[in-house]
Amino acid sequence: MTAPPGSLLRGPLLRETEAGWVRGETLKAGHSHSWAWLGVPYAAQAAGPLRFRPPQPHGGWVGIREARSFGPDVLQPLDPSVTLTPSVEGSLLLNIWTPARPAPAGGWPVLFWLHGGAFRAGSGRLYDGRELAARGEIVVVSVNSRLGPLGYANFGGLFADDRFAPNAGFQDQVAALRWVHANIAAFGGNPARITAAGQSAGAAGVSLLLGHGSTAPLLAGAILQSGGLNQVSDLDNSLDIARAYANALGVRRDNLNALWTLPPRAFVAALHTLEGVRKRSLNSRPFLDGVLLPTTRAELLARPLAPVPLLIGANREEYSLFVRLPDRIFQKIDRTYLAHKLEQQASPERVLKILSAYPDTLEGLTALGTDLFFHTPNDVLGDAHPAPHWRYRLDWGTKVAGLGATHGMELLFLWPRPMGLSSALMRGGQARQRAALAHRMQTAWLNFVREGSPGPDWQPGSAEQPNVNVLSLAGLSVEAEAERKRRALWDGLVVPMP
The missing domain is CATH 3.40.50.1820 (Alpha/Beta hydrolase fold, catalytic domain)
Structure with missing residues (x-):
């Protein structure tokens, strides 16, 4: 120097x-x-x-x-x-x-x-x-x-x-x-x-x-x-x-x-x-x-x-942000719109099979959009990754506007004010339980940066064993069977975002 x-x-x-x-x-x-x-x-x-x-x-x-x-x-x-x-x-x-x-x-x-x-x-x-x-x-x-x-x-x-x-x-x-x-x-x-x-x-x-x-x-x-x-x-x-x-x-x-x-x-x-x-x-x-x-x-x-090593995941209700609070980017999202996007990539029979798994309700629309644009791309990338990978899902949700575990919620547990002045509003109550979840998440992310693994309690994933490490106020749990069923339904289909 x-x-x-x-x-x-x-x-x-x-x-x-x-x-x-x-x-x-x-x-x-x-x-x-x-x-x-x-x-x-x-x-x-x-x-x-x-x-x-x-x-x-x-x-x-x-x-x-x-x-x-x-x-x-x-x-x-x-x-x-x-x-x-x-x-x-x-x-x-x-x-x-x-x-x-x-x-x-x-x-x-x-x-x-x-x-x-x-x-x-x-x-x-x-x-x-x-x-x-x-x-x-x-x-x-x-x-x-x-x-x-x-x-x-x-x-x-x-x-x-x-x-x-x-x-x-x-x-x-x-x-x-x-x-x-x-x-x-x-x-x-x-x-x-x-x-x-x-x-x-x-x-x-x-x-x-x-x-x-x-x-x-x-x-x-x-x-x-x-x-x-x-x-x-x-x-x-x-x-x-x-x-x-x-x-x-x-x-x-x-x-x-x-x-x-x-x-x-x-x-x-x-x-x-x-x-x-x-x-x-x-x-x-x-x-x-x-x-x-x-x-x-x-x-x-x-x-x-x-x-x-790869740490990859999404939140349980990612798509609720675009369903409940349409904005400049995604306006007036409905089931017909998502069905049309599916029809551009899959046969009519396959589209019908997928749509039949999601009820024609606000919650069903959220689940469909979440799987379509967030979980299934992660399936494909994780399966193709040439090194160990860990999948996560955040199940904690905000009470604001009924958004739940929507897009961006995990940021509230990793950073002090990722949403500016609205960060405190989005977090809401349950401060002690949220602090414990934030500590667990930050520990996992920091372990990954330092050591290439989120920790001994996390289970790696694979196409044969599709483990998802679920983060919630109740602690860390591992889900596999529901993931296996979801993945069988979508079977590697990836639909580009519009």
Whole structure:
């Protein structure tokens, strides 16, 4: 290491990265403390001429960069559950938390976290890693990457123009993982012990990292929470989405260069436009580009995966969020809509058999959507995984709006305020029992990051023995027979998200 300017300023919170020196701060973390470095660039700001480019190395800075507060969120709509502070285009930053003491020889294991938000919104800022780092003696890293049309619109394919990087948002995630592998030792992390984890869209990103040639060798483990490869779009759909964005932005081939000069707010407005005209669809998502990702869905599912331990699961009533609280993304979901999605992938006889297993009620619709879009993709990925894997299901549910164990509920047991100001409302009562469940879950997740296994009480899964480790206020239990029946009904069917 070279001495920072003014070597007398050197201290335990000064760290040298490839781009320069950063200074962190000490934070209170429960009954302990954590060191944190916030808003650290892992690439140059992706704006101006870099708006549609792959992530570029940061040019560095002179002196010491203060890393004691979060940087701005990457460009996205204002959302009370994420932020009401205006975001900034191309803000490619990450946050690092460690125990508040020097690392042991070899360094601490690393948790590399990708947030959810349907590839349209979200922030690593919501996942404060100080308590996990202090309690688990690990390094926690949360990442921001490009979202919305600037992250995933296939303008390059639509206009046959290679100035547009395909899947720029995923390329950001690749760059962030590479940055962590190259720099985390300076913060006390062990680059040979990186576990990538994510929820919803973040879990889809981790699924892609597991099978990507340049990132798979960097991983020691993976955690997938309520998300997977069924969120990836095929090429034709990506072109439809890009065409809709181009129309919303008023861009054609003869004025294509306007895409570099439009103000950032125009891309947020275009996202809102698509969510009005392309309802019940993901309008921002990775796509099969034939360059970074395979060309077909079959090739995507057949890719070799990193042979590392896998923790994978979902919540009991994932789909209730979209049934009971329809929003900009999934509006007015009903049984007919899900039946239509099934008919696109299965024979009429098979569709009838599946639908007959789910009553035509609100609860039956929730169970059908949960199995269709969350549990069955996990079946296929878990069975194909070349290393030990453990399945989980969270059965605790919030009382708010009758949502139950819906999408995102497991986050409340792993992070302090993952839903911003609404976190306390969603948690509700039963504080002592919830604290015990949070302790069990955090212990399992930390064991997995440190040792590659959630613990001796957890049962690994396989196609022959489909164990699911059920997490509830009553404790940990293992369910197999009901899983075997559910899996026989679906028999490996994977339906892409709309």
